[in-house]
Amino acid sequence: MSGLRRASELGLIACTVCGLVCRSGPGDERRLQGDGVDDAMVCPRCGSGLHRRKPHSYARTWALLIAAFIMYIPANVLPIMRTASLNDVDDNTIISGVVELWRAGSPNLAVIVFTASIVVPVLKFLALGALLLSSQLGSDWARLQRAKLFRLVELIGYWSMLDVFVVALLTALVRFSVLSLVQPLPGVIFFGLTVVLTMLASMSFDPRLIWDGKDTDD
């Protein structure tokens, strides 16, 4: 890969917002480091702050990921929705909702909901955790695969909101006074927060860090 030069070697910076290629001299280091410094470098085209790497990427991503994981526990343990009818009250968790959907005759949809609500969040925790650790160690192991894993996480992350929308729609629809009623329960709030926090976590991770450690094979 000797022919491929990176922007950081050439004294160039790409604006993360508009993509403009900017030059940075050796004297600009301090202005690039300072997150809130008065004379921090900004993109001449769109005015966004310029940084070689997203500022405090590791700390922010870890913090958001851990917060998301903490929210994910009540999201799964607490019920997300209550179905009340004349003679019984039924509280559903995410998992029991999937099981019910499977039994109610739609295994295909059950698989989709299971993927969106369980597989995707767990994949995000594992993938972002692995990306953070391997990049912090400067590992050059499976870089291309890690880069692709990050783009996958970015692409599928927001589909986890599926269950939140299901609960919201059912709450608005099933309002037959005493006959039948659906209410949201706290689990759904924690789940919504989990999705938002994992999305913020993947946005604050800088994929360029994957390639920053030293190369051993090329």
Add this chain to the structure above:
Amino acid sequence: MGPTPPTALLICEYCDTVYRRRPLVHGDVARCVRCEAELERHHALSVNTLLALVLTALIVFVQANMWPIVTLGLSGQHNSTTLWGMIIAMWREQAQVVSVLVAFTLFFFPLAKMLSLGWLLWFARRGRRAPGFVPLMVALHHFGPWTMSEVFVLGALVAIVKAHAYFDVVADPGIYAYAALTLLITIFAGVDLRQLWNEPLVGLA
């Protein structure tokens, strides 16, 4: 490097590799050699086509929000809801966080996205930069990932199947409008907004 103008260069946002920009022809997709991320793609859609699509999406969006989405029936009673019915119901049921989340991801962000895109393209087709071009482009970059109409369509499908076990379910026009909106959004998803920065502009920027 020599005196290469910065606009002749392209940097992969995923791995920081520097490339010299090459003109793309129909169907071309430029990929990063190092990390295989997409760098740039040729757009078959002209500014006029894009503007037409945005206006269509805006009309469909209004319909999707005005018309009821689904109607449920139980022993003679009927209930239907719109998107705002959902938002209000969640607010009243002590799930304000979810209510706000739904309002932003399914209403405010998609609406703001379509309106600002329409505004930018309306001026771009006359070769001009719209008033407020820079702040709007920056805002679009930031709230772009938070529009979730396509997830809602799948969510509505799941809700319908769940409700079908206990109620009579009638799909209302709103759900079809949402399905159409999803198709339009899928077309937009392939469009790289950053190219608007590079559009050759006639007259004053």
